[in-house]
Amino acid sequence: MTSLVSEPFLWRWIAVATAVLTVIVIGESWIGHYRSGFPLRAQYAPLVGGMALATACVALALVPRVEWVRLAVRWAGWVAVFTGVIGAGYHHYYGIVEKAGGYRWLLHHLMYGAPQLAPLALSTAGALAVLASEGVASAAVSPSASVPRLALAVVAIALAGAVAQTGILHYRGAFNTPFMYAPLALPPLAALGTGWLALAPAVGLTGVVRVLLWATFLLGFVGLGMHLRGLDRQMGGLHVFLFNLLQGPPPLAPAVYATLAGVGLLLLRAW
Amino acid sequence: MAHKSPRLFASPTHPIFTHFTIALTASSLVFDGLGRICNVSSLAAAGWWTIVGAVPAAIGALASGLTSRRRLAMEEGAARTWLRAHMAIGPSFLGGLVASAIWRASLWLETAAIPWAYLVALGAVVAAMTVQGYLGGELVYRFGAEVRERYEKLPNEREPAGEPARRSRTRPA
Numbered sequence: 001m002t003s004l005v006s007e008p009f010l011w012r013w014i015a016v017a018t019a020v021l022t023v024i025v026i027g028e029s030w031i032g033h034y035r036s037g038f039p040l041r042a043q044y045a046p047l048v049g050g051m052a053l054a055t056a057c058v059a060l061a062l063v064p065r066v067e068w069v070r071l072a073v074r075w076a077g078w079v080a081v082f083t084g085v086i087g088a089g090y091h092h093y094y095g096i097v098e099k100a101g102g103y104r105w106l107l108h109h110l111m112y113g114a115p116q117l118a119p120l121a122l123s124t125a126g127a128l129a130v131l132a133s134e135g136v137a138s139a140a141v142s143p144s145a146s147v148p149r150l151a152l153a154v155v156a157i158a159l160a161g162a163v164a165q166t167g168i169l170h171y172r173g174a175f176n177t178p179f180m181y182a183p184l185a186l187p188p189l190a191a192l193g194t195g196w197l198a199l200a201p202a203v204g205l206t207g208v209v210r211v212l213l214w215a216t217f218l219l220g221f222v223g224l225g226m227h228l229r230g231l232d233r234q235m236g237g238l239h240v241f242l243f244n245l246l247q248g249p250p251p252l253a254p255a256v257y258a259t260l261a262g263v264g265l266l267l268l269r270a271w
Numbered sequence: 272m273a274h275k276s277p278r279l280f281a282s283p284t285h286p287i288f289t290h291f292t293i294a295l296t297a298s299s300l301v302f303d304g305l306g307r308i309c310n311v312s313s314l315a316a317a318g319w320w321t322i323v324g325a326v327p328a329a330i331g332a333l334a335s336g337l338t339s340r341r342r343l344a345m346e347e348g349a350a351r352t353w354l355r356a357h358m359a360i361g362p363s364f365l366g367g368l369v370a371s372a373i374w375r376a377s378l379w380l381e382t383a384a385i386p387w388a389y390l391v392a393l394g395a396v397v398a399a400m401t402v403q404g405y406l407g408g409e410l411v412y413r414f415g416a417e418v419r420e421r422y423e424k425l426p427n428e429r430e431p432a433g434e435p436a437r438r439s440r441t442r443p444a
Contacts, residue, residue, distance in 0.1 A: 214370065217366070217370060218363075218366045218367065218370060220366065221362045221363055221365055221366020221367075221369070222362070222363045222366065224362035224363075224366075225358065225359040225360060225361055225362035225363045226359055228337075228358045228359065228361075228362065229355045229356075229358050229359040232340070232351075232354065232355050232358055233355065237340070237345070237351070237354075238337065238340045238341055239340070239341060239342075239343060239344050239345065241341050258366065
């Protein structure tokens with residue numbers, strides 16, 4: 001292991017990746033909530049909480065030894081966790097329960113209503129931030145320590161959630177290109193592998209999981225390109241910027257795969 | 272209708288960033304390849320620093336490409352199909368470049384020799400960059416993207432005999 005990715009740098013890099021993930025979540029939630037016209041004040045919560053979290057994570061990466069910075073990251077992280085969970089409740093209530101047809105039109109609302117699992121991306125970022133803060137404090141990088149294993153478990157669960165949300169939305173998009181099957185093929189295997197390593201940190205499996213995470217990392221960038229292409233397939237393309245940004249595929253969402261895989265790869269440096 | 276952009280972004284900056292990306296990425300492959308073959312450490316160092324420069328240049332190319340696309344009114348047709356392929360490959364290339372740079376960084380930190388596998392991987396990234404550059408070149412030199420609408424006649428310029436007045440292919444007169 002090299003100096004720049006060993007303790008305490010490992011957790012500082014994870015803080016950077018968490019900040020990037022948070023910025024992606026802020027961007028996507030702004031697009032989604034702007035599209036609906038911010039009818040509820042609560043729709044500003046992920047933007048405010050996310051900005052606080054991203055700022056705190058950057059501060060942790062820069063000055064990890066300052067106690068109040070670690071405390072701020074913990075606070076911002078827990079706020080983000082709860083904001084995401086409450087957001088999921090909002091999305092469930094206003095996206096399914098209150099809609100005409102309710103649960104009887106479940107598939108329709110899952111596809112066309114508020115994305116049910118999207119707010120939990122903020123919870124993921126919050127959980128990773130809290131663990132990064134704990135990791136910096138305890139300097140834990142060994143697979144036998146609880147903090148890295150917990151972080152790996154968070155990555156596995158978040159990848160599984162991202163796959164589920166992608167599955168619904170790509171189904172809505174009628175899998176109009178074969179590339180749309182890719183996020184349902186590679187990341188589930190990566191989620192299984194990271195989950196397995198979190199539960200039983202067996203060294204033998206590390207190489208396979210690392211390859212799967214690298215593939216997921218690259219897939220995130222390919223998805224970014226494909227979503228840009230999707231935006232440009234609409235009438236006027238990106239020349240009619242705001243309209244097509246709101247109506248097309250979520251432009252930043254595939255990058256969530258890349259950041260989660262990045263966090264997983266960083267954690268595997270310790271394995 | 273042209274968008275009112277800040278002066279800095281009013282001119283097409285995309286070609287500037289892309290050419291830096293192309294030069295630095297290709298140079299990195301050449302330097303690392305020569306460093307491996309000739310076993311010269313200064314060439315390997317040059318390979319590392321050029322890929323370090325290529326990553327921010329590629330991010331700039333992606334960002335400036337989006338601002339260029341936003342300015343460009345392009346009707347459906349062959350040019351638009353090429354443009355969409357160009358837009359899809361761009362971030363994929365960036366992902367490959369970032370992954371290669373991370374791999375190269377780990378080699379640099381460990382002061383390890385460049386393995387052939389790395390050179391093959393970076394070669395694949397350069398191949399993707401070549402396709403991307405070809406598409407970009409076609410968009411500019413064949414379809415006149417961000418060029419034709421900026422064309423201004425010289426004061427004494429005449430249309431060639433029998434040809435209609437020049438018009439933008441991508442933008443209605």
